[in-house]
Amino acid sequence: MTIKLTDQQLDEFDREGWLYLPQVFDADEIAVLQAEAQRIFAMQRQEVFREKDGKTARTAFAAHTYNEAYRRLGRHPRLVGPVMQLLGGHVYMHQFKINAKAAFNGDVWQWHQDYGTWKRDDDMPEPRAMNIALFLEDVTEFNGALMFIPRSHKKGTLEAGHDLKTTSYPLWTIDEDTIRRLVAEGGIVAPKGPAGGIIMFHSNLVHGSPSNMSPFDRTIVYLSLCHVDNHIRRFQRADWIAHRDFTPIEPLADGCLKELAAAGTAAAE
Amino acid sequence: MTIKLTDQQLDEFDREGWLYLPQVFDADEIAVLQAEAQRIFAMQRQEVFREKDGKTARTAFAAHTYNEAYRRLGRHPRLVGPVMQLLGGHVYMHQFKINAKAAFNGDVWQWHQDYGTWKRDDDMPEPRAMNIALFLEDVTEFNGALMFIPRSHKKGTLEAGHDLKTTSYPLWTIDEDTIRRLVAEGGIVAPKGPAGGIIMFHSNLVHGSPSNMSPFDRTIVYLSLCHVDNHIRRFQRADWIAHRDFTPIEPLADGCLKELAAAGTAAAE
Numbered sequence: 001m002t003i004k005l006t007d008q009q010l011d012e013f014d015r016e017g018w019l020y021l022p023q024v025f026d027a028d029e030i031a032v033l034q035a036e037a038q039r040i041f042a043m044q045r046q047e048v049f050r051e052k053d054g055k056t057a058r059t060a061f062a063a064h065t066y067n068e069a070y071r072r073l074g075r076h077p078r079l080v081g082p083v084m085q086l087l088g089g090h091v092y093m094h095q096f097k098i099n100a101k102a103a104f105n106g107d108v109w110q111w112h113q114d115y116g117t118w119k120r121d122d123d124m125p126e127p128r129a130m131n132i133a134l135f136l137e138d139v140t141e142f143n144g145a146l147m148f149i150p151r152s153h154k155k156g157t158l159e160a161g162h163d164l165k166t167t168s169y170p171l172w173t174i175d176e177d178t179i180r181r182l183v184a185e186g187g188i189v190a191p192k193g194p195a196g197g198i199i200m201f202h203s204n205l206v207h208g209s210p211s212n213m214s215p216f217d218r219t220i221v222y223l224s225l226c227h228v229d230n231h232i233r234r235f236q237r238a239d240w241i242a243h244r245d246f247t248p249i250e251p252l253a254d255g256c257l258k259e260l261a262a263a264g265t266a267a268a269e
Numbered sequence: 270m271t272i273k274l275t276d277q278q279l280d281e282f283d284r285e286g287w288l289y290l291p292q293v294f295d296a297d298e299i300a301v302l303q304a305e306a307q308r309i310f311a312m313q314r315q316e317v318f319r320e321k322d323g324k325t326a327r328t329a330f331a332a333h334t335y336n337e338a339y340r341r342l343g344r345h346p347r348l349v350g351p352v353m354q355l356l357g358g359h360v361y362m363h364q365f366k367i368n369a370k371a372a373f374n375g376d377v378w379q380w381h382q383d384y385g386t387w388k389r390d391d392d393m394p395e396p397r398a399m400n401i402a403l404f405l406e407d408v409t410e411f412n413g414a415l416m417f418i419p420r421s422h423k424k425g426t427l428e429a430g431h432d433l434k435t436t437s438y439p440l441w442t443i444d445e446d447t448i449r450r451l452v453a454e455g456g457i458v459a460p461k462g463p464a465g466g467i468i469m470f471h472s473n474l475v476h477g478s479p480s481n482m483s484p485f486d487r488t489i490v491y492l493s494l495c496h497v498d499n500h501i502r503r504f505q506r507a508d509w510i511a512h513r514d515f516t517p518i519e520p521l522a523d524g525c526l527k528e529l530a531a532a533g534t535a536a537a538e
Contacts, residue, residue, distance in 0.1 A: 103445075103449075104445050104448075108480065108482055110482070111482070141410045141459065142416065142457050142459070147411065147482075147483075176372075176373050176484065179373075179484050180372075180484040183483070183484050184484075188411050188483060190410065190411070208482060210479055210480055210482055211377065211479055211480050213377055213379065213380070213416075213477060213479055214416075214452070214457060215445065215448050215449040215452050215453075
């Protein structure tokens, strides 16, 4: 399976700021990633942030540096390929995270732009970087689906305040009047679909996600990929949050995860 | 307009525990109620609870006792009528509230049964009481729609713990394992629709609602009506939360609110 975006998809991304592609990873691949995510969330290490309750995993950083399945996912051609196409060249991994949004206890991510943080905290020169995200469970209206404000990526980098209180993870968030204005123009969309689908979105697209009080987990893996020429200039955040290895990613073979799934099954038999 | 539930609707209510009827109140009627709700939320009085931020209105109790529009709504035949039909006789107002679920700041209501509270706190003998709720704004997937677990009302009064921490209003909430089990059987539904629609649901139906981080308010008025024979026996909560006037409600004329809307318009001209 090779993902090559069509001209129509490229136009849509440019206009709306996001694209959703269903059924990109299959059930075997997802099963490996799910199992490994649970193992990672159970680890006591600095890369795993907890919710305000101090227990529930909120987000795990840099799993591609300490877990084989995620190492492969971080170099997977179905994720790295379309981003290279959109950013027009070689990319490196600026950030890698597994966001849990756990059943019952997964908390909100307030409205924000990712590039706002990358600019302010990391001095990334331009928004030539973006997220591509993979659903590890079905995303529904009940488990905290990601919400986008379409076309908001055309507004440049918006004013933001550093939110240190609302949730357990600090974030540059956008004020209510701005959100009201952007939503009046662009509305809100929340792409939903089965595990295995992917979403890619512009680094200036305003987004957030509500809390999850359903009994269903909603784990999403985010690769934040940046054009190699556009690497960050300031190193104030931990290097497992804002990476400093600007080596171009060489995508692996399409079967790299499938192979691991097969090996796991074989080992378990 | 007279609302008389059909046999099919009565069956559905019995089986699923809830019913949604769109377009019960018109735009003029809703406009009056919306304007009055905002006036009430701005009042400094004990009946108006704030969210944890201490500012945003969360819920206003007993507005039918101090506001003319809500006095009429509390005796409106389109609300009182179908509940008398479902409960089989005269009813009194056990509780009356306007839940704000304000844009950006409206917080969750955790999973609970209303009768659980009425039983434990107020010693209401039987679940011969129920809610009928009116949407004052459009309810969408983004502004904190009420979620029901269909058929959960058949499980009786479930174990619950007194939650004094999660939100600013104390509530008897149901544990995660029970919710998981009920949802596995019945799923989750979140009826959505334009302002003016109504929802009625069994007092043992498990329900909750997520936070609202959209720029859209989601105000819902709840009448909790109880069969007069089934009035509460314990008076430990404030009488503006759990009422002690067990007089049967005599519904007003169907045009009672419309009339007020017309008078308001005339006065403003």
